[in-house]
Amino acid sequence: MDFAFDARTEELRDRLLAFMDEHVYPAEPVAHEQRQALADPWGTPAIVPELKAEARRRGLWNLFLPDAEYGAGLTNLQYAPLAEITGRSPHLAPTALNCAAPDTGNMEVLAQFGSEEQRKQWLEPLLAGEIRSAFAMTEPEVASSDATNIRTLIRRDGDDYVISGRKWYISGAMNPDCAVFIVMGKTDPDGTDPRRQQSMVLVPRDTPGVTVRRAMRVYGYEDHAHGGHAEVIFDDVRVPAGHLVGEEGGGFAIAQARLGPGRIHHCMRLIGMAERAIELMCRRAVSRTAFGRPIAQQGVVQNWIADARVTVEQLRLLVLKTAWLMDTVGNRGAHTEIQAIKIATPRAVAGIIDSAVQLHGAGGVSQDFPLAELWAAARTLRLADGPDEVHQRSLARRELKKYV
Template identity: 85%
Template sequence: MDFAFDARTEELRAKLLAFMDEHVYPAEAVAHEQRAQLASPWDTPAVVEELKAEARRQGLWNLFLPDAGYGAGLTNLQYAPLAEITGRSPQLAPTALNCAAPDTGNMEVLSQFGDERQKKQWLEPLLAGEIRSAFAMTEPEVASSDATNITTLIERSADGSEYVITGRKWYISGAMNPDCKIFIVMGKTDPDGADIRRQQSMVLVPRDTPGLEIRRAMQVYGYEDHYHGGHAEVVFDQVRVPASNLIGEEGGGFAIAQARLGPGRIHHCMRLIGMAERAIELMCKRAVARTAFGKPLAQQGVVQEWIADARVAVEQLRLLVLKTAWLMDTVGNKGAHTEIQSIKIATPRTVVDIIDQAVQLHGAGGVSQDFPLAELWAGARTLRLADGPDEVHQRSLARRELKKYL
């Protein structure tokens, strides 16, 4: 077995590592200072636009899209170590490279299922980093871990020329950002249909459409996640859009959602490994720099156990993520279903534990704004819910295993 990265991946890794050292890490404090001076907390700090311009100049742009017509043309296996690097600064690096959720998933949807007009109007400016977007699926009134539960209605107008959307969504990532210009909304066009997986459809809804109300920003463990454009509660009150704003076909929403979520899940796991690596780095630096009870923390047995166990866990996770990426490239997302669910269960859970130990080692500093650990923990913990909670994936994975014996 050959575990080496190919020549193109190594070249991009070297460029990206230098970009992180020279531009991204120094920009973290600058972005924090600039945000405090903005008229609105949802505006983008100037340094973020500078990072985007530099990343594009260096060819570190749209690396996530495997279609060379739209992105870098990398395979999942090639992209994995690059996404891991961006995970070391999850607030800045993915956005700087135009590889941040939810835009990545929305660009994938438009590139695969959008028609030429939709691509021209929305995909092209997203690819250029000129606008942002949101994906509206989760609802507060139902258990959205089962996507067939959604209640938002997408109804044809009497003359058939429009869709009328009525419903309430929340935790709609990116919606607070004023640059968010387009929503992909999932709702039911056939709520009484016999096939519960053919009841849903997706439509494009421009932000300025009458009846679309951004009601409030939702917090995540007290954070508003400004860099990702926040997570909003959104109400659709008789929102009318042209029938041509339908993505794909009526009844195709569930299948499109599944196609969107597969890459999204592995991208999150790739970045989570980078988050864990940064936590280990901070843990080691803290351990050798601080003394307690007469000797450096690095000489305390429990601290050594934390660091050793963290290293073992990260190496295990990385191998499983790379195997999953390879399977997605060779046999497709369906063929990698078991592995995708496995990494989605294992990676956030393990990385949360690693970051938590890093917080513990930093004492009060670990929960403060002086280190990135508290925000990293909140982001990693949230990913045990995003794109399907652990329990949904465990249920599906167990059923697939048990089926072999039935």
């Protein structure tokens, strides 16, 4: 395993670091102010299209897609240090580079499983940043950590599918630019194989019967960067049969293919979030005095900073190993490592951010620093793409199997 950056990664990294310093960090307060003035609270601040145009001009666009036909053609190992940098401003930088969830996962699904017509109608405008999208899987009435529990029904009726169900925490659904949902439901609810009961269909947002009922908050935040999270009702929603993604019964497998890259992308960005927290912690520590000496001289603060640095270095190595395995032996071969980083990274990074909040005192929980919002994002990622306990259960079973 050689984790040295190759020439292309170094070049893109230099470009991205300059873009962050010159455009993204200065845009953070501007985007916040512009959002406050919007007539539609879910609208897009004017600075965001400007950032997107500049990112495209600099060749920093669709970096997440390994398929060179649609994206930058980077490997997971090449993309990891770039995604980490965007994680330092997770509510602005990924969007500016057209590398924000849930669009990234949806584009991967369409690129891998979509028909030629589906790719032309939905993938191309997503790649161009002209529209946004949502992924409708989680449901409020069942334990969605077990995807076989899904109750939404997708019924074949002649040349159409009819969808009925209720979803929530559907990322991207509040954004007025959201044009399409990828909806997961059951086409064969009585099938003998619980992992072949589900399918995915494309549902245009303006289809009759689709109701975006309300926005769902995350620790009190609206999470505008991802287009919000919504409760959505599908009331006998009718779409053409050609909107089926892949094959009937393939929904579970498609979901797993989608979530693997999504999990590592989250972990890459989480490391960047931790680096931002460490930077803020150090700057605060050397600039404040308590009880007659700089806070930086307090032993407990030094312990927080040292432990944070050790933790980040460990996490980065594990993420890079996982990226390397995904590139060399595929997602299935990297299954254990994907689960390991999904368990370890959000938990540890939330702890680092929590220490930074503590060091900032009241400022740490305020809107004057990004720490409270970073903590909410990191803590939420212990649930997104499968809660810790599901991954622990699966990983433990794989370990125990060696001894049975």
